[in-house]
Amino acid sequence: MERRWVGPDGYEIVPAIRDGRQVLQVCRDGTPVADCGSVEEVARHVDLADLCEVISLPARDDGRRAALS
Numbered sequence: 001m002e003r004r005w006v007g008p009d010g011y012e013i014v015p016a017i018r019d020g021r022q023v024l025q026v027c028r029d030g031t032p033v034a035d036c037g038s039v040e041e042v043a044r045h046v047d048l049a050d051l052c053e054v055i056s057l058p059a060r061d062d063g064r065r066a067a068l069s
Contacts, residue, residue, distance in 0.1 A: 005051040005052060007052070010030075011027070011046045012026075013027075023037055024036045026042060026046065033045060
């Protein structure tokens with residue numbers, strides 16, 4: 001499951017692989033701003049206290065379907 005964090009002013013942080021190493025990519029309004037090697041580097045771009053993790057829930061498929069009339 002993909003992890004990502006969002007913050008104010010269009011900031012989004014997503015894990016990525018660059019040159020064989022894991023980084024945290026900071027984007028703003030969909031445009032990459034920086035590839036950070038540590039959380040401390042991310043904090044130079046956005047206040048960590050403002051970030052919220054986005055949790056994607058799996059689609060529910062328990063056999064229930066809406067009746068069509």
